Amino acid sequence: xxxxxxxxxxxxxxxxxxxxxxxxxxxxxxxxxxxxxxxxxxxxxxxxxxxxxxxxxxxxxxxxxxxxxxxxxxxxxxxxxxxxxxxxxxxxxxxxxxxxxxxxxxxxxxxxxxxxxxxxxxxxxxxxxxxxxxxxxxxxxxxxxxxxxxxxxxxxxxxxxxxxxxxxxxxxxxxxxxxxxxxxxxxxxxxxxxxxxxxxxxxxxxxxxxxxxxxxxxxxxxxxxxxxxxxxxxxxx
Amino acid sequence: xxxxxxxxxxxxxxxxxxxxxxxxxxxxxxxxxxxxxxxxxxxxxxxxxxxxxxxxxxxxxxxxxxxxxxxxxxxxxxxxxxxxxxxxxxxxxxxxxxxxxxxxxxxxxxxxxxxxxxxxxxxxx
Numbered sequence: 203x204x205x206x207x208x209x210x211x212x213x214x215x216x217x218x219x220x221x222x223x224x225x226x227x228x229x230x231x232x233x234x235x236x237x238x239x240x241x242x243x244x245x246x247x248x249x250x251x252x253x254x255x256x257x258x259x260x261x262x263x264x265x266x267x268x269x270x271x272x273x274x275x276x277x278x279x280x281x282x283x284x285x286x287x288x289x290x291x292x293x294x295x296x297x298x299x300x301x302x303x304x305x306x307x308x309x310x311x312x313x314x315x316x317x318x319x320x321x322x323x324x325x326x327x328x329x330x331x332x333x334x335x336x337x338x339x340x341x342x343x344x345x346x347x348x349x350x351x352x353x354x355x356x357x358x359x360x361x362x363x364x365x366x367x368x369x370x371x372x373x374x375x376x377x378x379x380x381x382x383x384x385x386x387x388x389x390x391x392x393x394x395x396x397x398x399x400x401x402x403x404x405x406x407x408x409x410x411x412x413x414x415x416x417x418x419x420x421x422x423x424x425x426x427x428x429x430x431x432x433x434x435x436x437x438x439x
Numbered sequence: 440x441x442x443x444x445x446x447x448x449x450x451x452x453x454x455x456x457x458x459x460x461x462x463x464x465x466x467x468x469x470x471x472x473x474x475x476x477x478x479x480x481x482x483x484x485x486x487x488x489x490x491x492x493x494x495x496x497x498x499x500x501x502x503x504x505x506x507x508x509x510x511x512x513x514x515x516x517x518x519x520x521x522x523x524x525x526x527x528x529x530x531x532x533x534x535x536x537x538x539x540x541x542x543x544x545x546x547x548x549x550x551x552x553x554x555x556x557x558x559x560x561x562x563x564x
Contacts, residue, residue, distance in 0.1 A: 297475055412540070
């Protein structure tokens with residue numbers, strides 16, 4: 203009898219401890235969900251799918267987040283959400299943030315809004331919830347990127363002269379195109395397997411996006427990500 | 440009876456004309472929207488080749504308002520350049536292939552808009 207009671211107490215204790223270990227996660231998740239619904243959903247799509255019309259692309263205010271867990275690096279997300287800096291020099295859709303200038307079109311800085319800042323606790327909570335959003339997993343092959351390296355000069359030659367990607371992307375602050383996101387921070391921001399997948403077929407992720415499919419060979423996809431890694435280690439003044 | 444037939448024929452003609460004109464209008468509008476989305480970044484808001492991306496480019500994008508240059512290109516050349524990229528017609532790699540983003544119909548709509556921008560056709564006029 204005593205043994206039965208002891209077993210019941212032990213089992214009850216075990217169940218209670220398991221429950222207790224889940225409660226903080228559930229609370230954190232609930233808190234994170236509330237946070238992203240309150241603070242992110244106004245500008246970011248948390249549900250998908252990506253726009254299938256041009257108007258949808260024009261109206262997008264922030265990056266789609268419904269596949270955030272397949273795209274971002276968690277550590278970067280936590281840091282960036284506390285101290286956000288612009289990644290796309292001309293905003294999400296450049297056409298909404300440009301004006302004619304004396305030497306051609308220029309970015310109209312007055313139309314660009316700063317991203318809101320989160321506290322450390324909020325950033326960690328939001329990042330945990332965002333990293334659980336994993337739409338488009340079928341497009342990701344884990345281990346697709348095979349780590350390697352390339353010289354900075356060869357990487358730049360490929361990125362600029364051979365493939366013309368510099369036309370739309372900056373490879374250092376103030377050098378390169380402005381309509382796309384900067385690539386000198388991309389290795390810190392995004393998962394390597396995502397980069398390979400996105401460059402392989404941008405429209406598979408975002409059907410109407412204004413980034414062309416350059417039909418890069420598999421080897422070149424790898425070399426581009428090596429190059430982003432090299433850029434990520436440089437210190438730009 | 441004859442009056443009714445005449446009236447029916449008139450209505451049909453009016454419908455056909457309305458459909459033709461609206462289809463043309465949609466094609467032009469669509470081409471303009473596509474241009475605004477995919478081409479402005481390099482060719483500029485007015486199509487003069489001075490988009491926000493040109494600062495560090497080694498080759499200036501084509502001025503689509505230049506009737507002389509644009510009339511030297513056939514519609515087939517333009518189609519090939521848009522679909523397969525500049526290198527397909529021995530031009531710059533900076534002009535990318537847009538086949539991943541645009542259907543053939545959309546490329547035709549863009550060419551229609553390009554001809555409106557340069558106010559020209561191949562061979563002049």
